[in-house]
Amino acid sequence: MFKNLPRVRWVHGPTPLVRADKLSDRFGFDLWVKRDDATGGVEAGNKVRKLEFLIGDAIAQGADTLITCGGIQSNHARATAVLAASLGLKCVLALSVTDTSAPLPCSGNVLIDRMVGAKLRLFDQTQWDRRVDLMHELAREVSASGGRPYVIPGGGSNGLGALGYVEAMREVREQLDAGIAGGEAFDLIVHACGTGGTAAGVALGAGLYGVAPVVRPMAVCDDAAYFHAAIASVIREARELVPALPVPAAVRVDERGKGPAYAVASVEQRRFLVEVARAQGWVLDPVYTGKALYGLAQAAGEDGALAGKRVLFVHTGGLPGLLAQGEELEGVL
Numbered sequence: 571m572f573k574n575l576p577r578v579r580w581v582h583g584p585t586p587l588v589r590a591d592k593l594s595d596r597f598g599f600d601l602w603v604k605r606d607d608a609t610g611g612v613e614a615g616n617k618v619r620k621l622e623f624l625i626g627d628a629i630a631q632g633a634d635t636l637i638t639c640g641g642i643q644s645n646h647a648r649a650t651a652v653l654a655a656s657l658g659l660k661c662v663l664a665l666s667v668t669d670t671s672a673p674l675p676c677s678g679n680v681l682i683d684r685m686v687g688a689k690l691r692l693f694d695q696t697q698w699d700r701r702v703d704l705m706h707e708l709a710r711e712v713s714a715s716g717g718r719p720y721v722i723p724g725g726g727s728n729g730l731g732a733l734g735y736v737e738a739m740r741e742v743r744e745q746l747d748a749g750i751a752g753g754e755a756f757d758l759i760v761h762a763c764g765t766g767g768t769a770a771g772v773a774l775g776a777g778l779y780g781v782a783p784v785v786r787p788m789a790v791c792d793d794a795a796y797f798h799a800a801i802a803s804v805i806r807e808a809r810e811l812v813p814a815l816p817v818p819a820a821v822r823v824d825e826r827g828k829g830p831a832y833a834v835a836s837v838e839q840r841r842f843l844v845e846v847a848r849a850q851g852w853v854l855d856p857v858y859t860g861k862a863l864y865g866l867a868q869a870a871g872e873d874g875a876l877a878g879k880r881v882l883f884v885h886t887g888g889l890p891g892l893l894a895q896g897e898e899l900e901g902v903l
């Protein structure tokens with residue numbers, strides 16, 4: 571579908587589509603997982619799919635420096651930094667911290683950012699609210715010193731990045747057609763939602779390839795109204811870029827996994843992470859995937875309509891975020 575768009579082929583695809591037997595029994599529906607935590611090595615996770623198109627565009631435009639932003643433990647920033655180093659590009663990351671004078675952490679994603687030589691610029695919350703302007707200021711600095719910058723939005727979430735998840739849904743359709751997961755479409759797709767780009771691509775791809783009629787993004791911050799608007803806006807951008815994209819699947823944002831704040835999990839959520847790891851060998855993270863599956867577990871308990879359904883959970887990665895929260899998890903191990 572996107573043959574004319576520049577693209578860096580990077581995903582180790584197709585990523586596995588497997589059944590979660592123990593969790594299916596526990597939840598009372600048929601739970602399948604798309605292992606997008608396995609889209610690559612240290613760069614793995616959902617961001618690699620978006621970056622295939624975004625970095626493809628950057629290279630086609632002759633850029634030599636990628637600029638993007640995120641929280642200090644951003645998976646997106648880490649994936650961008652690793653791909654930049656792999657492809658011979660420079661990388662500047664605008665990262666938000668609570669205290670710009672505190673020492674830089676040396677764990678999780680930011681450890682990897684530093685290993686691969688990304689240039690880090692730290693911003694406090696007030697500056698972070700102007701992150702789009704900040705990235706353009708950084709781009710002007712790069713240009714002024716003779717570089718060729720390319721700005722990637724937070725989460726890689728724009729119309730172009732979302733196409734990565736349209737492609738992921740094509741991959742699922744091919745797996746179903748090959749008889750995997752019983753060959754039939756799913757009733758529902760569930761995944762963690764942080765900026766809305768993945769949800770936009772999943773909804774477009776699920777509609778295009780008949781993977782499922784409904785997508786339920788699990789908010790890990792903000793609220794449902796914010797995400798419905800954000801997702802609709804990315805869907806609009808993608809359809810302007812590729813007018814052949816048909817009507818997306820229905821999107822119903824769910825807030826049941828959100829927890830106390832972005833990147834902060836409640837004690838129940840932390841206990842749930844450990845239970846899932848022990849029940850199924852799934853090591854989820856406390857920022858995204860753990861909250862999303864927790865939200866789905868709440869829905870399974872509260873919402874009789876899920877009983878017996880075929881549910882596809884997209885495992886979007888995030889392991890370094892877990893490894894940065896060892897202290898927070900110690901009390902529940």
Ligand SMILES: *Cc1c(COP(=O)(O)O)cnc(C)c1O
Nearest residue numbers: 645725764765766768858886888
């Ligand atoms: C970024 C991220 C998400 C959320 O994806 P968005 O497209 O930003 O909504 C989910 N899971 C993980 C592990 C992520 O890093």
